[in-house]
Amino acid sequence: MAQVKIYGIEQRLNLIKKELSNTIHHCIVEALEFPENKRFHRFIPMAAEDLYRPAGRTDDYTIIEIIMMEGRKPESKKRLIRLLFERIRKEVKLSASDIEICIIEQPAYHFGFRGMTGDEMMRDYNAAI
Structure with a gap:
């Protein structure tokens, strides 16, 4: 399970x-x-x-937070970050300098959905990737 929050300046982000x-x-x-x-x-x-940003960033400045259960390999998380930078630049036309990505991991028992905690759920994907 991964939840994604995307922050940005409303006039640009809404488009x-x-x-x-x-x-x-x-x-x-x-x-x-x-x-x-x-x-x-x-x-x-x-x-x-309401969105203070570092010098040199434009109105396209976008923060992506990915909250997920812990356990994935560092290589997989690095691959995800690289893919995001590459594809967002190519497909959405945002500059890498206007994108910030943060992966936040938590133990499965910190998640609750469908009436159970994450560690009680049978997942249909490989969390160790």
Whole structure:
């Protein structure tokens, strides 16, 4: 299971939501071998004055947080990050300098869905990728 939060300036983010969601999802499916039907994305469009960003970033500045159960290999997470930078640049036309990615991992028992904790659920994907 992975949940994705995408933050950006509302005027720009609202224009690219669908394309960005599709790109992020395909990267997660490919890099982590998630099932195609597992998509949990939340867009958080913000007023420009509410999103402080480092010098040199444009209004395209986008933060992607991926929250997932721990256990995946470092190589898989690095592959995911590389794919995101490459495909978002190519498919969504955002510069790598305007993209920040953070993977946050938690133990499976920190997740709750379908009435159970994550460690109680039978997953239909390989969490050790």
